[in-house]
Amino acid sequence: MTTSTDVSSGQPGTQPAESHPDRLPYPIGVAPRKILWPYAISNTVYHLLALLAFLPWFFSWTGVVLAWLGLNIFGTLGINLCYYRLLTHQGLKVPRWLEYTLAVLGVCCLQDTPARWIAIHRKHHQHSDEQPDPHSPLVTFLWGHMGWLLVENREVNNIATYEKYARDILRDHFYFALEKNFLWLWINLAQGVLFYLAGLAIGWATTGQYLEGVRFGLSLLVWGVFVRTVAVWHITWSVNSVTHMWGYRNYDTDENSKNNWLVGIVSNGEGWHNNHHAEPRCAAHGHRWWELDVTYRTIRFLQRVGLAKDVVMPSEKLLKKLAAGKVMATEKGW
Numbered sequence: 466m467t468t469s470t471d472v473s474s475g476q477p478g479t480q481p482a483e484s485h486p487d488r489l490p491y492p493i494g495v496a497p498r499k500i501l502w503p504y505a506i507s508n509t510v511y512h513l514l515a516l517l518a519f520l521p522w523f524f525s526w527t528g529v530v531l532a533w534l535g536l537n538i539f540g541t542l543g544i545n546l547c548y549y550r551l552l553t554h555q556g557l558k559v560p561r562w563l564e565y566t567l568a569v570l571g572v573c574c575l576q577d578t579p580a581r582w583i584a585i586h587r588k589h590h591q592h593s594d595e596q597p598d599p600h601s602p603l604v605t606f607l608w609g610h611m612g613w614l615l616v617e618n619r620e621v622n623n624i625a626t627y628e629k630y631a632r633d634i635l636r637d638h639f640y641f642a643l644e645k646n647f648l649w650l651w652i653n654l655a656q657g658v659l660f661y662l663a664g665l666a667i668g669w670a671t672t673g674q675y676l677e678g679v680r681f682g683l684s685l686l687v688w689g690v691f692v693r694t695v696a697v698w699h700i701t702w703s704v705n706s707v708t709h710m711w712g713y714r715n716y717d718t719d720e721n722s723k724n725n726w727l728v729g730i731v732s733n734g735e736g737w738h739n740n741h742h743a744e745p746r747c748a749a750h751g752h753r754w755w756e757l758d759v760t761y762r763t764i765r766f767l768q769r770v771g772l773a774k775d776v777v778m779p780s781e782k783l784l785k786k787l788a789a790g791k792v793m794a795t796e797k798g799w
């Protein structure tokens with residue numbers, strides 16, 4: 466096993482274990498030619514609709530602001546805080562009404578229902594950068610980034626996987642209901658209608674022109690939903706792809722996870738992925754002073770106002786190792 470350079474010097478550079486493979490084949494259950502059409506079509510359509518943002522007719526500053534706010538509200542609260550740190554890793558507890566509200570924000574990111582998202586992410590932790598990992602970039606970067614979403618993987622798309630990795634989620638009536646009757650899809654359609662109608666009403670009322678109302682409504686739809694959704698997709702996917710390829714390591718975990726400052730900043734804290742793999746349940750992903758973790762700051766705020774409790778902190782053992790510049794090997798799990 467490769468030893469670390471001195472991580473306490475501010476020059477972290479722990480290398481992954483020598484035994485770790487450089488490349489991986491597809492997971493065994495993958496049928497590369499069997500396209501999952503609902504994913505392929507929605508993925509393509511959303512990217513094309515997001516490109517409408519380049520046409521001046523669809524531009525409005527309100528739309529741009531909504532896209533940015535949406536990154537933080539839907540992406541950070543819905544995916545980072547709820548899907549990731551709360552539901553998958555149980556790094557904190559919040560009141561049930563707040564948990565469900567945050568989960569709906571996550572559903573609005575069109576990244577699968579909580580049960581499927583969480584099952585896949587837990588499987589990733591158990592087999593990180595090994596062949597069963599659903600999205601290791603050691604297959605190819607593009608596979609780890611988005612290719613894995615678009616083709617059949619029998620090891621993921623089966624009841625046993627849900628039973629094994631997301632039983633706790635499916636036992637909850639609310640999350641089970643999201644799976645039935647395409648409720649997750651209706652929620653996504655409803656947010657699009659709401660953005661459009663709000664823009665239509667405001668644009669029409671402020672200008673007195675119906676066509677201006679339509680233009681403003683479509684601008685909010687394109688920027689506030691399509692641009693935002695696609696941006697959050699690529700940010701989440703970068704955590705799967707970029708941070709398993711490039712960056713530095715604070716901990717000698719037994720996979721290829723890295724801390725990547727660019728993903729760390731853009732994703733509001735998910736880019737400190739090597740820290741996360743070292744102790745997956747820990748609600749704080751930034752372990753050094755410069756590893757800004759806006760999601761964790763948000764959790765601390767919720768804790769301060771009494772809306773979060775049992776927040777899991779880095780263990781003393783982990784922090785001592787980090788301070789002493791020692792490396793550690795961790796066991797896979799979530």
Ligand SMILES: [Zn+2]
Pocket residue numbers: 589593704705709722738742
């Ligand atoms: Zn990972």
Ligand SMILES: [Zn+2]
Pocket residue numbers: 553554586590741745
């Ligand atoms: Zn995780």
